[in-house]
Each structure stands twice: as C-alpha cells, then as structure tokens.
Amino acid sequence: MISVSKLLCGAAAPNDHLRYGKSGQTPESFSLQRPIVVWNCTRSCNLHCVHCYATASNQKYEGELTTDEGKAFLRDLADFKAPVILFSGGEPVMRGDLFDLASYAKGLGIKVALSTNGTLITEDVARRLRDVGFGEVGISLDGIGGNNDRFRGSKGAFDAALQGIRNSVSLGLRVSLRLTITGYNYKDIPAIFDLVEREKIDRVCIYHLAYVGRAGDKRVDDITPAQTRSVVDFIFEKTAELHGRGLKKEILTVDNHVDGVYLYLKVKREQPERAAEVLELLQRNGGNSSGIRIGAVDNLGNVHADQFWWHYSFGNVRQRKFGDIWMDTSDPLMRGLKNRRPLLKGRCSLCQYLDLCGGNLRVRAEATYGDVWAPDPACYLTDEEIGLDRSPLPAGTTPAAGGRP
Numbered sequence: 001m002i003s004v005s006k007l008l009c010g011a012a013a014p015n016d017h018l019r020y021g022k023s024g025q026t027p028e029s030f031s032l033q034r035p036i037v038v039w040n041c042t043r044s045c046n047l048h049c050v051h052c053y054a055t056a057s058n059q060k061y062e063g064e065l066t067t068d069e070g071k072a073f074l075r076d077l078a079d080f081k082a083p084v085i086l087f088s089g090g091e092p093v094m095r096g097d098l099f100d101l102a103s104y105a106k107g108l109g110i111k112v113a114l115s116t117n118g119t120l121i122t123e124d125v126a127r128r129l130r131d132v133g134f135g136e137v138g139i140s141l142d143g144i145g146g147n148n149d150r151f152r153g154s155k156g157a158f159d160a161a162l163q164g165i166r167n168s169v170s171l172g173l174r175v176s177l178r179l180t181i182t183g184y185n186y187k188d189i190p191a192i193f194d195l196v197e198r199e200k201i202d203r204v205c206i207y208h209l210a211y212v213g214r215a216g217d218k219r220v221d222d223i224t225p226a227q228t229r230s231v232v233d234f235i236f237e238k239t240a241e242l243h244g245r246g247l248k249k250e251i252l253t254v255d256n257h258v259d260g261v262y263l264y265l266k267v268k269r270e271q272p273e274r275a276a277e278v279l280e281l282l283q284r285n286g287g288n289s290s291g292i293r294i295g296a297v298d299n300l301g302n303v304h305a306d307q308f309w310w311h312y313s314f315g316n317v318r319q320r321k322f323g324d325i326w327m328d329t330s331d332p333l334m335r336g337l338k339n340r341r342p343l344l345k346g347r348c349s350l351c352q353y354l355d356l357c358g359g360n361l362r363v364r365a366e367a368t369y370g371d372v373w374a375p376d377p378a379c380y381l382t383d384e385e386i387g388l389d390r391s392p393l394p395a396g397t398t399p400a401a402g403g404r405p
C-alpha cells in the first residue's frame, strides 16, 4: 500500500507503523515484522463481480474452516504475533460466526479489519461490527450507480453498499472505500472522491488490477500505462487538495508500488525539501511484501503469499501452524519472495528504484509472462525514470511486451 496522504502531504494515520515501522524501530527489525494476514474466511458471496480474484459465487463451498478450526488458526496467528487479521471473502458477513471469530481474535490481541461488499451491512450488522471493535470496515464501490452494479453483477448493489456505508459511518466506524481501477470505471474516480467527501468517509484505497481469478482472462480490461499515470496524477492532486482544505482523509493506492516511486519523483521536483523524508519512508517500506509482511489464508485453510495466489499454496493451517508454514523457506516460491532481488529479471532487476518498489506484484508478472520473476507489466515508469537508459541491457535479456524488458 502506498499512503499518498502521508508521503505527499505528511498526514499521519493510525496504521502508518504497519507500513513504515514504529518510531525508533530500526529498518532491520521492521523488515522482520510479522505479516498482516488476509483471511478469505468464506468464498460464498451474494454478488458476482467481474474481476473477483476469489472467483466467488452465491453458493455454499464445502470444506471451509469451521468455527473451531478458525479459532485454532487465530490462536496460531496470536502465537506468531501477527498484528492484524483482515476478514475477507467472498463476503465475510455471510459467515454466521464472523462476530464470534472477530471477538475471539480481539481477545487474543490481534487487531481486526473487514473487507466487505457492504450490501449486507444493516444498522444491526453495523452495530455488531462496532461492538466487536473492528478497526476498519473496507467497503467496495467500483463505480457510481449502474456502473458499479454492472461491475459487481447485481442490480441495486450500489444503493445497498451506499446504505452499508451510511449505517457504518453514522455509528462512528472508520470506513475505507475500496475501488479497483479498470477500463470500466476509471472515469468515475472524480465522482467517487466527491462521494467520499459527501458521505464523510475517512479513507480511500484505490487498487490496481491483479490478473487472477475472474480477472485472469480480463487483463484487457486494465487501463493503459498512460491512463494509469493520469489516474495516479489525479489521485495525487485530489489528495493534496483535500489536505489543503483541512480534510483529514487517508488516501492510499494498492498493488502497484510504482506509485511510490512516481510520487517520490514528483516530490523531488516540487517539494525538494521533503524528498529525503519520503525516500526514507519508501525505503523502510521496501515495496511489495507478498510472502513477507502480507499473507493470506483461503476459506479451506490454504496459506498463500498474498490474497491473489489461490493457485499456489505453501501448506494448510489444518496440518501445520501458520507461523511454521510462513517461516519455512524450503518452498522455492516462499524462499524467492523473501529474497527476491537476485531472482528478478529484465527491467526490474536493473531498476534504480528496486529497493522502493520491491519488483511490484509478482502474481501479475506470472499471469502475463508465465514467469514469477519477470517484470511486472503494470510498471508505467519510463526507462529514463528508472535509470535504465543509462544501463546496457544484459546479454541474453529478452524484451517484455510493450518495450524494453
């Protein structure tokens, strides 16, 4: 995650330490921080989003972790000192024991957050979320009105999610609006920011598309690099404008750490006095941390490097403790993700900002080139911006689609 509001405007937010470490913490100890774990606790969902990475549907899935198995897994996480669990899905509110599981996690000292489509958040559900102590309720809106409904495969989904947002905000819950950028909705982003202001939403997370699940064969729905730059420019401008008006919104972009490099280049040009501070924060963060400080467990208990790797598992929490699976580097992918620098290929391996970006989203490289260590096709920086125009290409390097490797 790139916190645009912090990096561009210096605005602090409650969970900054998860991205940049605590004050006084050394970069070395921060790099050993335990992962935030996304638990896709059910695959059942009342919607049918065209880009769902979990390929979730409105049906019952056999073999999902039971309440007791879920609690055993939560105890593993607590033993391992995982700081935060994000209940996701499918639609997590469809799990009847969500509140029981979340209370249990809280009792074990794990912070709880929710990722939901929002359509089932009635006043009663919002009250229960507040009473359990959810630190954040992430609600997805992938466009305005009918555009959201088309994307989410259900007429009325926009109105229902908006009501869920209102029910949550009115009870003082910290709501985080989530949107995944595609060719269908990028033009709605200005209107989404208007809605954020109107509805008094605290936080916005704008996701870049990962080409997995239902989006696996839909990468053509991703926007072009030029469009991505202009969307990111808009997000930067809007964040600065909100901040300038004294509105304390936390604005983040997700799943494209190139945004951090792009932001740094902008700060270097326009606020050179802040450039060293931004550079240090991005270096501490280190960019993509799938398999390091972010992990995922699916509805069946399989452990993944992040929520997009349903096709590859390191083990199952029914058989081994989460922490044992996570620290076991006998698996080549786990070993590689934890020390990826020597494995990255093409322009990522040559990039002067690799320490800030971490080589970006590996699952997107794999989906595009069939090679986990190939360059991420969603990098929109030019060769000149990443210092590649000064480096000779290594012998045997093959160009990636769209230009130099």
Ligand code: SF4
Binding pocket: 257, 258, 261, 347, 348, 349, 351, 352, 353, 354, 357, 358, 359, 360, 375, 376, 379, 380, 381, 386
């Ligand atoms: S070339 Fe690779 S490492 Fe560099 S900014 Fe782009 S995606 Fe990140």
